[in-house]
Amino acid sequence: MGNLTGRTALITGAAMGNGLGIARVMAQKGALVIMTDKSEQVFESARRLEESEKGVRTAAYQMDVTDPDCVRDVVREAEAAHGPLHILVNNAGVSLLTDIREMDEKLRKLHFDVNIQGAWNCVKAVLPGMMERHYGRLIHMSSVTGPVVCDPANIAYATTKAALLGFSKAIAIDTAEYNITSNAILPGYFMTPMVQLTAEETDPNDPQRVLDEIAESVPVKRLGRPEEIGYLAAFLASDEAAYITGAEIRIDGGSTLPETSCVGR
């Protein structure tokens, strides 16, 4: 028995990357994992997860977090089929670099729609049921980018990831008496398709160089693995974490630690 046995978790953006890592760990810890994604790849990812991990339980739905009607329908359908949702992980996100001089509106809209409005839509769909039942665990995937640090060309992404902290805290204070917690995870660099794309945008000729340099700049000398975010998310989703709410937790291999690159070296 894991510490999420009997719980049902809906995870957005679960077809790949961090969302898939979170789904894997939560399923290993006993949760019934409702994997959702805009991409139909989510069905194959859920099938493979069930194949590779003995005894885990998953369900998969195609869901675009930017479409409130679609989110509401999937939540209704999932709850009708699998019972009440206890856990929501707002993980779906996009990250594209943009020149500060352009402040491209299309790119701004895409980031705001997926990263902020998407999280809003999902909370709106699950919160009434959680408040009625006096139980809920809400986890939002922010980033160290925005709230703590920022590399160049990240204006659209960084803005959204900082916004999620206010969003998470506002939910935390309004739902604390309902036995609902709301917390934000702030990852550093994790090896996912998103980071592969960032490396390709940065140096189309040699993305591996970018990945190697990122790893070199992190005190633990590597990028994170999606399952490592999964362990943190699973803890925040457990009953043991009942006293943690409105928190922002960094998971970055120490990447935000160095104050200079010279002192004491």
Ligand SMILES: NC(=O)c1ccc[n+]([C@@H]2O[C@H](COP(=O)([O-])OP(=O)(O)OC[C@H]3O[C@@H](n4cnc5c(N)ncnc54)[C@H](O)[C@@H]3O)[C@@H](O)[C@H]2O)c1
């Ligand atoms: N990888 C990192 O280093 C890193 C660091 C900090 C924060 N994060 C955050 O972690 C989360 C996951 O990142 P990742 O690196 O796994 O990204 P990824 O691009 O590898 O995977 C993101 C998933 O979200 C899905 N998605 C995109 N738009 C969607 C939409 N409108 N509706 C539903 N699903 C949608 C994609 O199809 C994909 O499966 C994001 O919120 C990201 O900002 C990642």
